[in-house]
Amino acid sequence: MDATYVGIDVSKDRLDVHVYPAGTAFAVTRDGKGLEELVERLRAVTPTLVAVEATGGFETVVAAALAGAQLPLAVVNPAQVRHFAQALGKRAKTDPIDAAVIARFVEAVKPSPRAVPDAQARLLAALIARRRQIVEMLVAERQREHRADDERVRQSLARLIKLLVKELKQIDGDIDTMVRGSPAWRAKEDLMKSFPGVGNISARTFLAEMPELGELDRHEIASLAGVAPFTRQSGRWKGSSKIGGGRVAVRTALYMAAMSAIRCNPVLKDFYRRLLAAGKPKMVALIAVARKILTILNAMLRDKTKWQTA
Secondary structure (H helix, E strand, O other), X not given: OOOOEEEEEEOOOEEEEEEEOOOEEEEEEOOHHHHHHHXXXXXXXXXXXXXXXXXXXXXXXXXXHHHHOOOOEXXXXXXXXXXXXXXXXXXXXXXXXXXXXXXXHHHHHOOOOOOOOOHHHHHHHHHHHHHHHHHHHHHHHHHHHHHOOOHHHHHHHHHHHHHXXXXXXXXXXXXXXXXXXXXXXXXXXXXXXXXXXXXHHHHHHHHHHOOOOOOOOHHHHHHHHOOOOEEEEEOOEEEEEEOOOOOHHHHHHHHHHHHHHHHHOHXXXXXXXXXXXXXXXXXXXXXXXXHHHHHHHHHHHHHOOOOOOO
């Protein structure tokens, strides 16, 4: 039986669907009735893999409906799909064309199906993201307060800073209640925090933004986080390896953990110094530390063991 791949282009009100290689195309509304029709029609073709693009939140309800129907699902990176379209010479861009390109992309790349996070996991991710937003607002308002000359402006800034601090405390309390109230999350957090350099915020970011931690091999997990170097080479020319893509929030948390680890974790401090002694630039060495931290945490969660220096 030939493999069947389905691409779904998600917009605010509608879903354009393309079935490859049959070439069947149809559209449904992005509501309860439309999702029911989508699931029914996809079950009839028994797809090998169904893919939707990560489109800033519109895809969430679609992914949840497909996962709930036990259909194999992958959420793919829109930038990668667009590059694939350019390679195919597809310059035109409409929703039906996009759906067909997604289906072709999935057939060519065959991304691994990923489980959709449950409601609690999505809520934790949303709270972690909201915390980042509040911290960014606090930093900006404190900088404005420092530069403000007018007393009324300073008073306004002070009131808003006080409000943001109060809200940050509330968000932290909500996150703590969620994590410590879940035996599975609590166990994972305790394991990660046994690693010198990983604190509450980093551990909870990993819980929310990278639920695959402990379930994939070190190459796959590094690629998901965007800390796996890729080689640039053509003929005799060889450029420096780069990192890119992946999950920005996870990469930021890894960077902060690496900054902490090179000060307080003897093993990582020694590793970092050896890289510097070998002539590696500081940023390259720090990224290597971040990648090593991710590999170690992945193994700790996989084996359910705390950090051990010996």
